[in-house]
Every structure is written in structure tokens, then in C-alpha cells.
Amino acid sequence: MTKISFSSLCTHELDDNRTTKPHVLPIYATSSFDFQNLQEGIDIFTGEKKGHVYSRYGNPTIDTVAKKIAALENYGLSGEAQAFLCSTGMAAIHTALLAVAKSGDKILTQGNLYGGTTELFNKVFSQLGIEPIFTNLQSIASVKEALTQHPDIRLMYCETPANPTLACIDLQALGNICKENNLISIIDNTFATPYLQQPLSHGIDIIIHSTTKYLNGHGNSISGAIVCKNEELSKTIWNTLKLTGGTCNAFDAWLLNNGMKTLTLRMDKHCSNALTVAKRLESHTKVIKVNYPGLESHNSYEIASKQMRLYGGMMSFEVNGGMEAGKTVMNNLKFCTLAPTLGDVDSLILHPASMSHLKVPKELRLRNGITDGLIRLSVGIEDPEDIYSDIEAALENV
Numbered sequence: 001m002t003k004i005s006f007s008s009l010c011t012h013e014l015d016d017n018r019t020t021k022p023h024v025l026p027i028y029a030t031s032s033f034d035f036q037n038l039q040e041g042i043d044i045f046t047g048e049k050k051g052h053v054y055s056r057y058g059n060p061t062i063d064t065v066a067k068k069i070a071a072l073e074n075y076g077l078s079g080e081a082q083a084f085l086c087s088t089g090m091a092a093i094h095t096a097l098l099a100v101a102k103s104g105d106k107i108l109t110q111g112n113l114y115g116g117t118t119e120l121f122n123k124v125f126s127q128l129g130i131e132p133i134f135t136n137l138q139s140i141a142s143v144k145e146a147l148t149q150h151p152d153i154r155l156m157y158c159e160t161p162a163n164p165t166l167a168c169i170d171l172q173a174l175g176n177i178c179k180e181n182n183l184i185s186i187i188d189n190t191f192a193t194p195y196l197q198q199p200l201s202h203g204i205d206i207i208i209h210s211t212t213k214y215l216n217g218h219g220n221s222i223s224g225a226i227v228c229k230n231e232e233l234s235k236t237i238w239n240t241l242k243l244t245g246g247t248c249n250a251f252d253a254w255l256l257n258n259g260m261k262t263l264t265l266r267m268d269k270h271c272s273n274a275l276t277v278a279k280r281l282e283s284h285t286k287v288i289k290v291n292y293p294g295l296e297s298h299n300s301y302e303i304a305s306k307q308m309r310l311y312g313g314m315m316s317f318e319v320n321g322g323m324e325a326g327k328t329v330m331n332n333l334k335f336c337t338l339a340p341t342l343g344d345v346d347s348l349i350l351h352p353a354s355m356s357h358l359k360v361p362k363e364l365r366l367r368n369g370i371t372d373g374l375i376r377l378s379v380g381i382e383d384p385e386d387i388y389s390d391i392e393a394a395l396e397n398v
């Protein structure tokens, strides 16, 4: 380095002193990247040369984690998928939708979506002239009827298993209908993760994740992902993400990377614990109904068995006695944590009617099985005996 003043030396970055590859992905906490000369800058900007420019467009930490999610979603399938990391699951949903929908389009979807997504459709996208058509996506007859009634449906957006009743949709059947009708298909695969369910194998075009949940698994970062295999759609999504700016930050991407290392271990335990708790709750006298796709009594058991490796860590159950009974159970839990998230290693519980679905119109909520006494449980990886005993003790107060 040529001689510079003391104060300039303080201010300037020195050359990166890296000699060997770090074993763990580093956090690239930099907003931009330097170019060696003007031509390099031009080549990278125009795409002639690979390189990073500015962290809103991605950086090595963000891109490496995105690449892993794409590989997981496309695991065992032909070709290559692309993934984009977003600042939140909601950023992933709205970026993907903004990329592929235009004013005048209708979106075929279901009433039992995550509450935030329903609100996004009703309050934000409807203002842009993009209207949701809520249909029972479990019924192919209803889907066909909606397509006949609304010839301007251009997209299909689904969640399976769905929040919080765990209703499952036949992805192969729905994927086929979307292809036959030239609809772009989008799925929120947050509940299942690519370990349990691979929508790309059923011809679904775009996959969304709230990576805040199972993919991270430890509740210490917020992020989302969009996965797509179609090159043209991927380009549009990428362009939209760059311009709307909902990119993930490097630290949250790094935390997500750490969490994903134990995804299969965690999911196996989440699934076996959930099945144990669901079976025991099913025979409890104060529980009217248990929603878990791994129970033969659940109306999605067959579909889930067909398209999922295991049945997931999410379940819900309805306490006899409505709103009051639901609140009583919530207020008497000591081990499960009352928190409005899911997919963490510890058991989390919420009361949809008074929490996640508070802003969803009651009539729509009830039509989709989200009753006043329904309690949603994100079953953790603790000893299942502790989880069940806590709920059993709380139920004694009802």
C-alpha cells in the first residue's frame, strides 16, 4: 500500500487476509462489492461476468443459503431450481405474486390459508385489481367450477397442509389442472418443508417458504424463500425482488443456514412426537376433534400418505366448550409456550380465533373449521410425555 495518513488508514478497508476456505459459511456484512477496474464493474453489471454488486441483489452468504434451499426442493429431480431469499415469508409471498400477477388477474385459492396471506390478498392485492377467488381446493369439482365461472383466473395459490386444520390438497391433481388451464401454480410449503413434500415433483411452478419456521427451526431469524424451476419465471421473480427490495439480510441467512443442518433430525422427531400427542389427545374426553394428517380419522390421511414422507409437526385440536374452554386451556399451560409462531424446537401453542386468525372474518374462519375452541400446537422435539402431560393438566381446568 502506498503511504497514506494515519486517519486514512483508520478509514480504509485492508485487503481481505483470507488464505484458506472457512469451514462455516461467513457472514458477508457488506452493502456493496468493489470492482478492480471500471471494465470489471461494467461486465458484472451487464451479466458478462459473474460477481456481486450490492447486497440488495444478493451476496455470497445469501446466495449460498438460497442455493441449498433450491437443491433441497429439487432433490432427486431432473434439472436445476433457483431460489431467492427474502426478508420474511410475507416478502416471499408478495414478491412472487407481484412478479407473476397483473391487474385484472384472479387468483384461485383457498379460505384456510395462513391468516396473513388471506389479509394480503384481501387488503393489498385486491387494491391492485388482483382478486382472490376462495374455493375448496380439496375438491376438483369446485376447482373446475371456479375456473368456468372466472375465465380470468391466471394463478393458483395453495397451502398444504393448511393452517391450522392441516387439511391437505392433492398436489398432483391440482398441478395437472393448472397445467391444463395454463395457470401459474404457487404453493406455500412452510408446514411440510422439502424433506416431507416436494411440490416440484407434482408440477407446481413456484414454492414459497416462511424459512422463519421449520427450515431455521430455532426461532432466531426471520426470512422467506421463493423457489422456481422455470427460467423465465425465475428471471421475473429475481427482477421483482431486486426492485421491490425485500431481500434477506446476511445475518438472518446465516442463522437459517445453521438451522438447516439439522432439518431431517428435527423433522423426524417433530413428526413422531406429533403422532404420539395426536393419538393420545384423540381419546381425551374433553377433546372433540384432533386435526393431524397422520391420524386415520383425519380427512386428509390418504392424500397426506400419498404425497408426504411423514405427516409433519403441526396439529390442532378442538376443546369442548368453545371460546372460554380454549382460553382456559391456553391460560393453564406451563410447559408449552404461548407464541404466535411455529416450527421451533420447543412446543408452541396458539389459539387461532383470538390470535393468528383474529382479523379473518368469523364466517370465513368457521367455514374452514377454525372454531372458537380450536387450539394449534407446533409440536417440539422435547420428550413427548412432557408435552402431553402439560396439555392434559390444562384440560383438567375446563
Ligand SMILES: Cc1ncc(COP(=O)(O)O)c(C=O)c1O
Residues within 6 Å of the ligand: 088, 089, 090, 091, 114, 116, 159, 163, 188, 190, 191, 209, 210, 211, 212, 222, 223, 224, 341
Ligand atoms: C404458512 C405460513 N406462511 C407464511 C407465513 C409468513 O411468514 P413470515 O412471518 O416469515 O413473514 C407464516 C407465518 O406464520 C405461515 O405460518
